[in-house]
Each structure stands twice: as C-alpha cells, then as structure tokens.
Amino acid sequence: MSARCLVATLSLLVLVLATLSPTTMAGDNESLTASYRAKGQAGLDRLQQSEMQQACSGPVGMEVAADVATKIQKAAMDGVVLPADGKLLGQWEKGQKIAQTGTGMQSSDDPATPNGGNCYACHQLAPEEISFGTLGPSLAGYGKIRGQSEAMLKYTWTRIWNSHAYSACSHMPRFGDAKILTEEQIRDVMAFLFDPASPVNK
Amino acid sequence: MFSQYREMLGEGNPAELVEMQGEELWSAARGPKNKPLSACDLGLGAGVVAGAYASLPRYFKDAGRVMDLETRLAWCMNDIQGLSESAVTARPFSVQGQTATDLEALTAWIAGQSRGKVISVPQKHAKEQAAFAEGKRLFNYRAGPYDFSCAGCHSQSSKRIRLTVLPNLTTQEGAANAYRSWPAYRVSQGALRTMQWRMVDCARQQRLPELIFGSPAAVSLLTYLGATANGGIMDAPGIKR
Numbered sequence: 001m002s003a004r005c006l007v008a009t010l011s012l013l014v015l016v017l018a019t020l021s022p023t024t025m026a027g028d029n030e031s032l033t034a035s036y037r038a039k040g041q042a043g044l045d046r047l048q049q050s051e052m053q054q055a056c057s058g059p060v061g062m063e064v065a066a067d068v069a070t071k072i073q074k075a076a077m078d079g080v081v082l083p084a085d086g087k088l089l090g091q092w093e094k095g096q097k098i099a100q101t102g103t104g105m106q107s108s109d110d111p112a113t114p115n116g117g118n119c120y121a122c123h124q125l126a127p128e129e130i131s132f133g134t135l136g137p138s139l140a141g142y143g144k145i146r147g148q149s150e151a152m153l154k155y156t157w158t159r160i161w162n163s164h165a166y167s168a169c170s171h172m173p174r175f176g177d178a179k180i181l182t183e184e185q186i187r188d189v190m191a192f193l194f195d196p197a198s199p200v201n202k
Numbered sequence: 203m204f205s206q207y208r209e210m211l212g213e214g215n216p217a218e219l220v221e222m223q224g225e226e227l228w229s230a231a232r233g234p235k236n237k238p239l240s241a242c243d244l245g246l247g248a249g250v251v252a253g254a255y256a257s258l259p260r261y262f263k264d265a266g267r268v269m270d271l272e273t274r275l276a277w278c279m280n281d282i283q284g285l286s287e288s289a290v291t292a293r294p295f296s297v298q299g300q301t302a303t304d305l306e307a308l309t310a311w312i313a314g315q316s317r318g319k320v321i322s323v324p325q326k327h328a329k330e331q332a333a334f335a336e337g338k339r340l341f342n343y344r345a346g347p348y349d350f351s352c353a354g355c356h357s358q359s360s361k362r363i364r365l366t367v368l369p370n371l372t373t374q375e376g377a378a379n380a381y382r383s384w385p386a387y388r389v390s391q392g393a394l395r396t397m398q399w400r401m402v403d404c405a406r407q408q409r410l411p412e413l414i415f416g417s418p419a420a421v422s423l424l425t426y427l428g429a430t431a432n433g434g435i436m437d438a439p440g441i442k443r
Contacts, residue, residue: 032340035419036405039412046346046410053344060342060357060372102364105347105409121363133363135355173348180347 042107052076056169069168076164079177080157088153088190095192096199098185099125105180115180117189122172125192126199136172143194144201156193160186217310217387217439220302220394224311227304233283242278244271244312255316256436259425261327268333270424272398273416275308294415295399299392309396310385316436321381323428330425337426340419341371346409352423355404377427378434386440394439397424 029047038044049057052072055064064072082088101116103109119125122136146152158165161176175181181189192198228251229238244254245262259270265277272294280287296303302310324330344351355363356371370376385396401420405413413420 031336031418032343035414035417036411037414042346042409042411044411049343049345053349056349057339057342057344057351059338060353106406107410107412108406131364134361135358135363135368171349171354173350178347178349 039107041105041109041111052164052168064168072168073165076162076174076177077158080161080165081176081183082154082157083183083187088157088187089194090184090187090191092188092191092195092198092200094185095188095190096126098181098189099192114182114185117175117181117185118173119189127202128199139193140200142200143196143198148194153190153194156190157186160189215387215439215441217385217394217441220307220310220387221314221439222311223302224307224309227308228311233279233285235282235284237282237284239275239278239282239308241282242275244274251312251315253316253319255313255438256319257322257324259330259333259421259428260324261329268327268329268421268425269416270397270421270428271312272305272309272396273421275305275312276416279304291415295395295402296393302394306385306394306396310394310439313385313436313438317438319436321378321428321431321434321436323425323432325429330429333422333425334429336418337422337424340423341426348409350408352404352408355407371427371430374430374433377430378432381428381431382434382437383440383442385438386442388442390443395442 032047033044036044036047052075055068055072058064098117099119102118102121103113104115104118109115119139120129120131121133124132124134124138124140125142127140142156159172160181162174163170163172164174173180175189176183176186193200195201227239229240231238240249242248243262243264244250245257245260246252246254255271258274259268261268262274262277264281265274269277276287276290276294279285279290290305294303294305296306325334341352341356344354353372355368356376358368359370359373359376361368361370369380371380381397384400385394387393388395398415398420401423402413402415405411
C-alpha cells in the first residue's frame with residue numbers, strides 16, 4: 001500500500017471514528033432536548049443516557065462488546081439491594097394487582113399513585129389470564145416449576161431489581177434500581193410468582 | 203364495544219366526515235390575510251394534493267428544512283394565511299370526542315388524496331438523508347426510567363403487548379403496514395388521530411417528556427418510518443380499535 005493511500009485510509013478511519021464518538025452524540029442531543037418539553041413528572045433529564053443506555057442503543061442486531069457487557073452486568077449486580085430483614089416474599093394478592101397495572105412514571109400519570117409493574121405487558125403469568133404480552137418469556141407456573149430455594153428466590157429478586165445483572169442489554173425495566181417499584185411491592189410480586197396459592201402456579 | 207365498532211364500520215369510516223371538514227378548509231379564505239390554503243406547496247407543486255402525502259416528509263427549500271404534512275400545513279397557514287405558527291400548533295390534537303382540529307381535518311383529507319398511491323418518501327437531498335439517519339438513531343435511543351426505545355417495542359415480528367400486536371417497524375413490510383394506515387379514526391378514542399399524535403403518544407409510553415409537535419425529533423422519526431415504508435400502498439384514513 002502506498003504512503004498516500006495509507007494516509008487516505010487512516011483519515012477515513014478517523015472520520016468514521018469521529019462520527020461514532022460521544023462528542024458528536026452530545027452535539028446531536030442538543031437538538032433532542034429542543035424536541036421535548038418537560039411535562040408532569042417527566043423532566044428533560046430523562047433524555048440523558050446512562051452508560052448502559054448508551055451502550056445498548058446500537059442499531060437492531062448489533063451486539064455490545066463482551067468487555068462492555070461484563071462491565072454493565074457487574075455494575076447492575078453490585079447495585080442490587082436485598083431486604084435487610086431477609087424477607088423476600090409478601091402477599092400474592094397484592095402482587096397480582098401490581099402485575100396487572102400498566103401505569104407509572106408516564107408524563108400523564110399522577111406521581112402520588114403507586115407505579116404498576118406491568119408484568120403482563122411482556123409476560124404470561126397466571127394461565128387463566130389470556131391478555132398477556134410476549135416480549136419476555138412465559139412465567140406461567142414459575143414457583144411450581146422452579147421451587148423456592150434461597151438461590152432461586154435471590155435470582156428472581158435480582159432479575160426484578162435489575163435484569164441487566166444477567167443480560168447486559170435486557171429490555172426488562174429495572175424495577176428496583178430505577179425505583180419503579182418499592183421493596184414492599186417487589187416482595188408482593190415475588191409472592192405472586194412463588195406462592196403455591198397464587199394463580200401463577202395453578 | 204365490539205358491536206359498536208362493527209356498526210360504525212357498517213356505516214362507513216367516521217373519518218369521512220373529518221375528511222369533508224378538511225376539504226372545505228383547504229379552499230376557505232381564512233386568517234389575517236384572508237387567503238385559502240390551496241396555494242400551499244405540499245412538495246409536488248403549489249396546490250397539488252393528489253399523491254402529496256405518499257411522498258412526505260421531504261425537504262422544502264422555502265422553509266430550509268424537512269417537513270411532514272402536519273408541520274408543512276402549519277407552515278403554510280402562517281406563510282399564506284398569516285396565522286401565527288405557535289397559535290396553530292398550540293393545540294394540534296383534538297380532545298377525545300370533540301370535533302377534529304383544523305390540522306387534523308386537513309391531514310385526513312390530504313392523506314385521503316393519496317389512497318392507492320405508492321409510498322415514496324424522497325431520500326435525495328442531504329437533509330432528507332440526515333433526517334433518516336437521525337430518525338434511525340432516535341428509534342434505537344434508549345432513555346428514561348424504563349430504558350425504553352422505540353426499537354424495544356417495535357423491532358421484532360409477531361410480539362405483543364397484552365393482546366395488541368406490535369408492528370416490527372424496522373422491516374419494509376411492518377413499516378408500510380403502519381405508515382399506510384395513518385391518519386386513522388380511533389374507535390377507542392372517538393377521534394381522528396394523526397402520525398404526529400402517534401409519535402407523541404408513543405413517546406409518552408416510552409416515559410419520556412412530551413415530544414413537541416413538528417419538532418426535529420418528530421419529523422426525523424417520521425422520515426425514518428416513511429422511507430422504510432417506501433413501496434407500500436397508502437390506504438388512509440384508516441380505522442383502528
């Protein structure tokens with residue numbers, strides 16, 4: 001390869017890298033903030049991406065680099081908070097209601113009303129409920145199939161708290177980490193998944 | 203609810219009334235300048251309405267930017283009729299159950315004049331290409347407390363939220379099925395809804411702040427969707443649940 005050709009290739013590479021660099025992204029994001037206005041509980045700060053969000057915003061089909069994925073998963077895992085009293089299960093009846101409720105944190109939602117978990121938007125849960133989404137796997141019979149070992153309870157709590165601990169670019173909301181659900185609400189949802197009396201396990 | 207829906211279908215699409223309202227508005231002299239909108243250039247030449255919707259958004263030299271139909275209409279209302287753009291866009295969408303806004307009515311009629319036309323959103327001008335690229339970036343942009351992007355809900359085929367099938371808007375087929383059917387009469391809302399409304403409402407579900415009508419982000423997203431849908435056949439205003 002001639003020296004000139006090499007220079008040309010290198011400058012092209014620099015150009016390509018520059019288009020991908022965070023500085024240009026930040027520039028573009030000024031036009032992004034100009035396109036939205038704060039409303040209700042949804043402020044303009046919501047347009048700013050976390051490191052995870054930025055890493056997971058590549059075009060469809062693009063995978064994050066393995067080292068980035070490991071970093072995201074570790075940060076998520078380190079941030080998981082287990083209840084101080086060690087109680088991971090609450091009341092399934094309340095958990096069922098939380099799983100059914102789709103509102104929460106929208107600009108149109110009243111911040112005084114507790115947020116829903118919207119689990120049914122993405123998962124099958126109680127087999128009797130026919131209105132369920134399919135973005136996530138079916139969780140029908142969850143407790144019956146998996147049992148209630150401490151490891152299984154902790155795994156599931158972690159999934160709900162921050163699913164990115166296991167899957168770097170998960171599409172499941174970080175219910176605990178992003179303070180969508182309270183600790184008590186997560187306990188109730190856990191009971192909905194695990195309690196033998198819960199319709200999930202019927 | 204379902205029988206009501208069927209009844210409505212039997213009587214024809216209620217959007218037809220809104221289309222008639224729009225047709226009248228298009229040629230009515232209005233605003234401080236007391237002029238009709240019919241001199242407005244929707245991209246195919248001054249006053250040409252047939253097929254205009256199927257090739258929007260596009261770059262407009264007089265405005266110096268890419269515009270979709272709704273943004274363009276607001277611009278023309280200002281330029282030709284002397285109405286202030288901020289007044290026109292202050293309440294672009296009707297309240298549930300009330301009559302359509304001027305923008306909605308005009309959009310319904312003009313979209314109807316593209317029925318059967320092939321969607322051909324231009325990608326020649328550098329600003330049209332830039333709008334597509336920005337729209338694609340925003341489509342994948344994860345943000346907010348739920349980490350949602352448009353792609354999270356709309357990049358896989360035959361997935362559902364509850365019982366609602368989510369279109370895969372990253373494929374030509376999925377984008378075309380969506381693009382061709384808007385604006386649409388929403389039975390559940392008793393109102394005609396436009397593509398700008400669709401963008402604003404999905405941004406709300408995304409847990410983001412309010413997407414501004416006609417903003418660069420809204421127009422970029424529509425350019426990405428429209429150009430991905432190229433080749434599809436327009437069939438709007440449609441009717442939706």
